[in-house]
Amino acid sequence: MSSWSIAGTLTVEPATARPDLLAEPVAKALAALPDAGLVGVAAIDPELADTAEFCAAYSSPLSASANCVVVAGKRAGETRYAAALVLATTRADVNGVIRRRMDVRKASFAPMAEAVELTGMEYGGITPIGLPAGWPILLDAAVAAEPELIVGSGIRGSKLLVTGSLLAALPGAQVVDALAKPV
Template structure:
């Protein structure tokens, strides 16, 4: 099947590709429920060497930039307490870590989580972290612009492969909080 976005000619329903996903992502796809059916979560095989957004878009077409999103793991700290959260914003923007995220988490300081923390806590590969299959106790902050995008390309949990799903599906993920202006214009 041809993907609804991009130049991918071999898009397959993610429930048919569980062996290509990390364990937490596969588990989330297996138990997926809600208004967007699991067969609308599509998996496309991609080259892990071009997983980073800028290179990926250069290779697969600039039109994908507006249809892509990134999932960033953030650590908010207040005193001795650290709270991990995930933020999903469109790829052409950056997460408002020191404004919207810090305020939402009630943290004094917030920053991107260290790579080993992000990968260790999610069970996913750096450069492929996705909001599907994150720890259920984490807040999942989603920029409203992502929901307004018909089809969204995002990581699959691995550097190899991407998921494509309707933007509105992000609102049905566990812990999802939809926020306006979570993504800021990239500088």
């Protein structure tokens, strides 16, 4: 396992060795990934899972954090879902690029209870690894280009350390230019 320059004060372990620090769908999906051994996990205080608090508490750069949001939209009476992954220093272009990619009239963040139920993950810890089959995973090109990232683990009590290239290789992943706008 590589050493992570973005880890700050975190103690990073191989994610495959610590399924107790992962939501069940994340652990299952990780086990099926060819590069799973390259993914790190670190336990954190669940009260500090929100990005800004996490970065401040663990001395991890905000620029190395990526946030995963669940987006919902309707087309012909059918609700469609997608996940969007953007750097924490940016905002997802939900009603522009994402809406067009989903081919829906209007897109919005999925309600918290719905996102939690559909993903099997905790709100504030939703991650692109282990999302429901068939969901597009839209990655901002800046995310895919990052050599080291911190993302959710499916629970609020830990974070995953991954590469942008691993995320871009996930089933259903699409790298999209200008998916996010600067904050």
